[in-house]
Amino acid sequence: MNQARDTKEVFNQSPPFEDVDLFALDRPLADAVAANGGAAHAAELSEFGKHWGSVAMAERGRLANENVPKLKLFDARGNRRDEVEFHPAYHELMAHSAHAGLHNSTWNEKGETAGGASEVLRAAKFFMTAQVETGHLCPITMTRAAVGALSADPALRAKVMPVLGIRSYDPIFAPWWGKRGMTIGMGMTERQGGTDVRANTTQAVRDGDAYRISGHKWFMSAPMCDAFLVLAQAEGGLTCFFMPRFKPDGHVNAIHFQRLKDKLGNRSNASCEVEFDNAYALRLGEEGRGIATIIQMVSLTRQDCAIASAGLMRSGLAHALHHARHRAVFQKHLADQPLMRGLLADMALHVEASTALVMRLCRSFDRAPRDKVEAAYMRLLAPAVKYWICKSAPGFLYEAMECLGGNGYVEEGILARHYREAPVNAIWEGSGNVMCLDVLRALAHDREAADAVVQNLAATAKGLPGISEAVAVISNIFRQPDAERLARCAVEKLALLAATAALNEMSSQHAALFAKTRLANDHGSLYGTVDLGEDAIRKLLERALPD
Ligand SMILES: Cc1cc2nc3c(=O)[nH]c(=O)nc-3n(C[C@H](O)[C@H](O)[C@H](O)COP(=O)(O)OP(=O)(O)OC[C@H]3O[C@@H](n4cnc5c(N)ncnc54)[C@H](O)[C@@H]3O)c2cc1C
Incomplete structure (x- = not known):
């Protein structure tokens, strides 16, 4: 006979997945870091993983998203303020990330690439941070990336680096040159065009050594940054500018926020519409070279998008697995139910491949300045990796959320937030x-180098299922005059091929399984629609989250 239970007793709920070491619990991450030059940093990453896996950091993430930024246009006397107020938890997250160098550690004190495995090391930290709070990573990533564009003006970069290079966060609203730490945002997108920035109408007029900028930006995120890299039309064409919040005389610059966007996710981060009313700015790079200048920033923010999306998926997987190991249904834990095991293992395979691929990409960022082969890999693969990983994240997080049943859908858990964040x-x-x-552009720019990248990937993954067929599809589409129409087919295959190669390069026992199920097309349209075999399922789940 069943024992009557107190109906108020809470049982069969999974405990929070908190106070964990986000690095030590993630074998695929540790292996990918080691395989891409970061083995020496394991202890540092474990410290970082414990810190960001703590209850305190999770709580900061929750608070920063529940208490969204507020626009303060005027003070009580009607003076313009153009400030955004954030919850203290947001500032704390910024401080922790800045302290870890997420906004500057891939640069040396001069603003040149730091070398070594600095990209891989930072990427691993960024990947773990994204599992806790992604909104604040917007200004962090833009600041790091802006240094790439600042190389167009070594004199300006030399002035900025002593402030940007400090591992601290200074939220005070004051001129950047007197602060201990600074952040930089970006203003490209206008109402009439975001992709097509050549359609920008914002005007720049020369004024002595500087310029006056008038016009608008339809999206400008992290508006409390100390400066922005902004595109505007100068006499010589579309040009990149460095626009600080304060003018050299110490007065607030004419950067007038209009309103904050009401967004699906990314709620801890403010994104504004803004008007410039003869705002002071310095030219960055030559007139007419705006896109070429700012692309140095954008290629780095794209890399971070891929890292963050891989991190979000890892978090979804870890929460789903943790829940399944604690939640019993029909007298058996979910993690022991064959159907759930097959699903979770298939998801683990996706995350393992995404992690391997993104860390391999970061290795190419580390080595590109001194290695032509790695530079070609970086150029061709960066857009392909951003495409495949970022676009797979929303669907993945939906599946992870469903693994938690109703608990996955409510705001008290982190998965609802991750799901809204992913797109x-x-x-x-x-x-x-x-x-x-952009992949096609890389191809058009240097066909030989791009072909060599594809051949190298094929050689690295040689003998695995579906490799030669994938190479044939990619090469065939890339050769066609109407390649644009089929570009998604080729780019997806390219990313899958690169993921297989990245897994194989790190001797992952799952490279063949990934190739068989993703490249040889032995897979249905949803997660869990493939026979992975019980042995592989067990290994995938153990690696994903040691019991
Ligand atoms: C939360 C948030 C924050 C943002 N923050 C910033 C910021 O800080 N600074 C900034 O400058 N911008 C920012 N943006 C803007 C963002 O970069 C743009 O929205 C994005 O680049 C797309 O531009 P768009 O919105 O003008 O869309 P469009 O350019 O109109 O594109 C619409 C769709 O068409 C597709 N498309 C475009 N061209 C082609 C083509 N030739 N062939 C086939 N398809 C095509 C695109 O892929 C897209 O799916 C932000 C956006 C969001 C959502």
């Missing part, structure tokens, strides 16, 4: 189609 990484910094067009 933005595919939209901003170049949307899906634009990434595919």
Whole structure:
């Protein structure tokens, strides 16, 4: 006979997935870091993983998203303020990320690439941070990336680096040159065009050594940054500018926020509409070279979009697995139910491949300055990786959310937030189609180098199922005069091929399984629609989250 239970007793609920080491619990991440040059940093990453996996950091993430930023246009006396107020938890997240160097550690004190495995090390930290709170990573990633564009003006970069290079966050609203730490945002998108920035109407007029900028931006995120890299039309064409919040005389610059966007996700981060009314700015790079200048920033923010989306998926997987190991249905834990095991293992395979691929991409960023082969890999693969990883994240997080049943759908858990957050990484910094067009652009720019990248990937993954067929599809589409129409087919295959190669390069026992199920097309349209075999399922689940 069943024992009567107190109806108020709470049982069979999974405990929170908190106070964990986000690095030590993630074998695929540790292996990918080690395989791509970061083995020496394991202890540092474990410290970082414990810190960001703590209850305190999770709580900061929750608070920063529940208490969204507020626009303060005027003070009580009617003076313009153009400030955005954030919850203290947001500032704390910024401080923790800045302290870890997420906004500057891939640069040396001069603003040149730091070398070593600095990209891989930072990427691993960024990947873990994204599992806790992604909104604040917007200004963090833009600041890091802006240094790439600042190389167009070494004198300006030399002035900025002593402030930007400090591992601290200074939220005070004051001129950047007197602060301890600074952040930089970006203003490209206007009402009439985001992808097509050549349609920008914002005007720049020379004024002595500087320029006066008038016009608007339809999206400008992290408006409390200390400066922005802004595109505007100068006499010589579309040009990039460095626009600080304060003018050299210490007065507030004429950067007038109009309103904050009411967004699906990314709620801890403010994104504004803004008007410039003869705003002071310095030219960055030559007139007419605006896109070429700012693309140095954008290629780095694209890399971070892919890292963050892979991190979001990892978090979804970890929460789903953790829940399944604690939640019993029909007298058996979910993690022991064959159907759930097959689903979770298939999801684990996707995350393992995404993690391997994104860390391999970061290795190419580390080595590109001194290695032509790696530079070609970076150029061709960066848009393909952003495309595939960022676009797969929303569907993946939906599946992870469902693994938690109703608990996954409510705001008290982190998965609802992750799910709302996921699409933005595919939209901003170049949307899906634009990434595919960028792969074609890389191809058109240096066909030989791109072909060599594909051949190298094939050689690295040699003998695995579906490799030669994938190479044939990619090469065939890339050769066609109407390649644009089929670009998604080729770019997806390219990303899958690169993921297989990345897994194989790190001797993953799952490279063949990934190739068989993703490249040889032995897979249905949803997760869990493939026979992975019980042995592989067990190994995938153990690696994803040691019991
Ligand atoms: C939360 C958020 C924050 C943002 N923050 C910033 C910021 O700080 N600074 C900034 O400058 N911008 C920012 N943006 C803007 C963002 O970068 C743009 O929205 C994005 O680049 C797309 O531009 P768009 O909105 O004008 O869309 P469009 O350019 O109109 O594109 C619409 C769709 O058409 C597709 N498309 C475009 N061209 C082609 C083509 N030739 N062939 C086939 N398909 C095509 C695109 O892939 C996209 O899916 C932000 C956006 C969001 C959502």
